Amino acid sequence: MTTLNTSAPGNVTEADPRRWWVLALLSGLAFMILLDMTVVNVALPLIQDGLGFSDSGLTWVVNGYVLAAGGLLLLGGRLADVYGRRRLLLIGVVVFAVSSIVCGAAVSQGMMIGGRFAQGAAEAISAPASLGLIALLFTDPKERTKALGIWGGLVALGGTxxxxxxxxxxxxxxWRWIFFINVPIALAVLLVLPRLVTESKMVREQGHRLDVAGAVTSTGGLVAIVYGLLQVAENAWDSAAVLVPLIGGVVLLLSMIVIERRARNPLIPLTFFANRTRSVINLTSLFFMAAFISYTFMLTLFEQHVLGYSPLQSGLAYLPLGFAIGAGIGLGTVLTPRLGVKLVAGGGFAGAGVGLILTSMVDVDASYLGGILPGMIVFGVFAGATMPAATNAALHGVTVQDSSLASGVQSTMQQIGGALGLAVLIPLAIRYTTEEVARGVAVEAAVTSGYVLAFRIGAGMMILGGVLILALFERVDPELRDPTAEIVGGTR
Known part of the structure; x- marks a missing residue:
């Protein structure tokens, strides 16, 4: 069986229909990985009872994944570029399958937390390689927009x-089956992908060495910052538990900048951030994911703690969000070539903010149809519309050898954004609730007011992101192809 050649763009891959099968396979893998980030949320109480977690210990079932994924994504992106995207993708899939089995079979807290750390590391290894392969398989700008829209759509659906x-x-x-269901998908990728795709990596010069110092400082800095942000949920901002890792992370990242300026073969070339479009979309990805993750997290708590939904009812209540995101992605995929990335992404951010404002109008007597659903639909459609445009912008002007790095940077910002949303907005909601109760407000009304405050802050972050995109994005015609065929991604 012949395989698709992904060693360079502009080859037979462009006309080979099997690239869509590869896209389906990679999208399914991305769906599975992001699914595992959110699938544990509804099952946390049962996991707590089954393994005897304390309230504080239970947070590590979520935090372990976020720490490993957020801290290692940049390194994973560069390893994929240097040592081969297919190789790193397959390694990541194996690690993810094994760690999923460990989580599903866990008989102790340590076994569960270790498995979750390993799952996060597997995402860091496989996700950048997966998106890098997609960028190389689809070299035509229109096709790439469509392919990235499909990929982003399944990822978003996995989250919801x-x-x-x-x-x-x-x-x-x-609850054990929320982990075991990953294994069949992983086996399908392992069996089929090597038959369809050749190896793809950057050409290494003689004496080329991976920037180990840059990898250590960037990974350590990101892990420390994510850890510090997560500690805010249980500690004050000025406590040692928060300040020490945050300051340490900042110092490590500043050290990384110095190292990268001097390194012969830097892990992250600083010129990568010279492109204004890429820099802005990565910055606004922080706002997007902070608002998105905290929205779904807090809405679940509101439904179960205030409205009295069961876990099954709460889970089914998210179905319209998934459909709305899918519709938004389809709309964004169609509009991006016509209106350009700037208008679609900027308008999508602002519209998603409006959806959160609508959601913030809920009260203790809110109905699903009149109180929750309208904001959910508006938020889902506009958030979905941004996804193909945002992914295209993250790859704008990226060379073939840096394609996995670019996707790793975007994924890292998304992970950090999600951690930021949970670490900042949730404590704000809790503290506001406490103040309301102290003033004599009924507990359910006070809890609802805390969620409302957080929804409105999330809305402000989304709208700010849209303003930054509209003001700062570059304008590049997506129909123009780079004559050297060494650039992936094009935006307008």
Whole structure:
């Protein structure tokens, strides 16, 4: 069987219909990985009872994944570029499958937390390689926009359907199956991908060495910052538990900048950030994911703690969000070539902010149809519309050898954004609730007011992101092809 050649763009890959099968396979893998980020949320109480976690210990079932994924994504992107995207992708899939089995079979807290750390590391290894392969398989700008829209759509659906699948599995079977369901998808990727895709990596010069010092300082700095942000949920901002890792992370990242300026073969060439479009979309990805992750997290708590939904009801309540995101992605995929990345991404951010404002109008007597659903639909459609445009912008002007690095940077910013949203908005909601209760407000009303405050802050972050995109994005015609065929991605 012949394989698709991904060693360079502009080859037979462009006309080979099997590239769509590869896209389906990679999209399914991305769906599975992001699904596992959110699928545990509804099942956390059952995991706590089954393994005897304390309230504080239970947070590590989520935090372990975020720490490993957020801290190692940049390194994973560069390893894929240097040592081969297919190789790193397959390694990541193996690690993810094994760690999923470990989590599903966990009989102790340490076994569960270790498995979650390993799952996060597997995402850091495989996600940048996966997106890098997509960028190389689809070299035509219109086709790439469509392919990235499909990929981003399944990723987004994985994030939202995690709540639905978790509710169904935990009600009908056991929480252990939220991890075991990953294994068949991983096996399919391992069996099929090597038959369809050749190896793809940058050409290494004689004596080329990976920038180990840059890898250590960047990874250590990101892990420390993510860890510090997560500590805010249980500690004050001026506590040692928060300040020490945050300051340490900043020092490590500043050290990385010095190292990268002097390195012969830097892990992250500083010129990578010279492109204004890429820099702005990575910055605004922080706002997007902070608002998105905290929205789904807090809405789940509101439904179960205030409105009295069961886990299954809460999970099924997210189905319209998944459909809305899918519709938005389709709309964004169609509009991006016509209107350009700037208008689609900027308008999508602002529209998603409006959806959060609508959501912030809920109260203790809110109905699903009149209180939750309108904001959910608006938020989902506009958030989905941004996804193909944002992914295209993240790859704008990127050379072939840096394609996985570019996707790693974007994924890292998304992970950091999600951690930021949970670490900052949730404590704000809790503290506001406490103040309201102290003033004599009923507990359910006070809890709802805390969520409302957080929804509105998230809306402000989304709208700010849209303003930055509209003001700072470059304008590049997506129909123009770079004559050297060494650039992936084009935006307008």
């Amino acid at each position: 359907l995690g709540y639905v699948i978790s509710g169904v599995l935990t009600d009908l079977t056991s």
